[in-house]
Amino acid sequence: MAKDALKVYRKRRNLKISPEPYGTVKKRQSKKLLFVIQKHAARALHYDVRLEIDGVLVSWAVPKGPSLNPQIKRLAIRTDDHPMEYAKFEGVIPKGAYGAGTVMVWDIGKYRNIKTDDDGNLIPMHECLKKGTIEVFLEGKKLEGAYALVKTKLGGGDQWLMVKMRDEYANARRNPVNTQKESALTERTMAKISADECERKPRKKVPACQY
Numbered sequence: 071m072a073k074d075a076l077k078v079y080r081k082r083r084n085l086k087i088s089p090e091p092y093g094t095v096k097k098r099q100s101k102k103l104l105f106v107i108q109k110h111a112a113r114a115l116h117y118d119v120r121l122e123i124d125g126v127l128v129s130w131a132v133p134k135g136p137s138l139n140p141q142i143k144r145l146a147i148r149t150d151d152h153p154m155e156y157a158k159f160e161g162v163i164p165k166g167a168y169g170a171g172t173v174m175v176w177d178i179g180k181y182r183n184i185k186t187d188d189d190g191n192l193i194p195m196h197e198c199l200k201k202g203t204i205e206v207f208l209e210g211k212k213l214e215g216a217y218a219l220v221k222t223k224l225g226g227g228d229q230w231l232m233v234k235m236r237d238e239y240a241n242a243r244r245n246p247v248n249t250q251k252e253s254a255l256t257e258r259t260m261a262k263i264s265a266d267e268c269e270r271k272p273r274k275k276v277p278a279c280q281y
């Protein structure tokens with residue numbers, strides 16, 4: 071991936087006022103890659119699904135969050151690639167800054183690429199991304215199993231659909247978005263994360279803590 075893979079990320083943000091990381095593009099590549107899902111109470115609540123691909127976190131905003139039911143397709147809007155350091159970012163992006171609101175690490179873990187061609191060979195993640203068909207096996211604290219992300223031809227933007235693939239982890243009755251609301255990293259609720267930020271910093275500097 072190009073050196074300026076984080077150009078859009080940095081351009082959109084004023085990192086002098088936001089506690090989000092500046093970050094760097096990582097070289098490390100292994101079979102087990104990092105994934106994170108961040109719950110983000112911005113203007114509209116959504117879940118940011120991020121997959122490590124070529125040293126950055128390729129990202130989608132999923133308004134309703136992931137489902138364990140293979141019959142439910144969730145809209146996933148591709149957003150800017152984030153630095154790897156972002157995976158453990160939990161806190162409050164101050165009012166007036168891009169993406170203002172509380173961010174929680176809702177789930178985190180490793181993933182494997184499982185998308186193969188007709189001969190059974192793995193298709194590299196960057197190619198899957200380009201083709202608009204991603205299949206991954208997640209090993210998170212809340213989510214497990216195979217998920218697909220498929221680019222749609224609908225809409226003008228970079229719209230994808232996220233869907234649980236059929237496997238032993240599929241479960242139409244479980245809905246972790248509603249039942250497992252604590253951080254996978256710190257076990258804090260969204261309210262606790264916001265409150266902690268208010269305590270840590272003078273109120274004037276973090277107006278976000280007022281909500």
Ligand code: MN
Pocket residue numbers: 110112116118131169
């Ligand atoms: Mn977001």
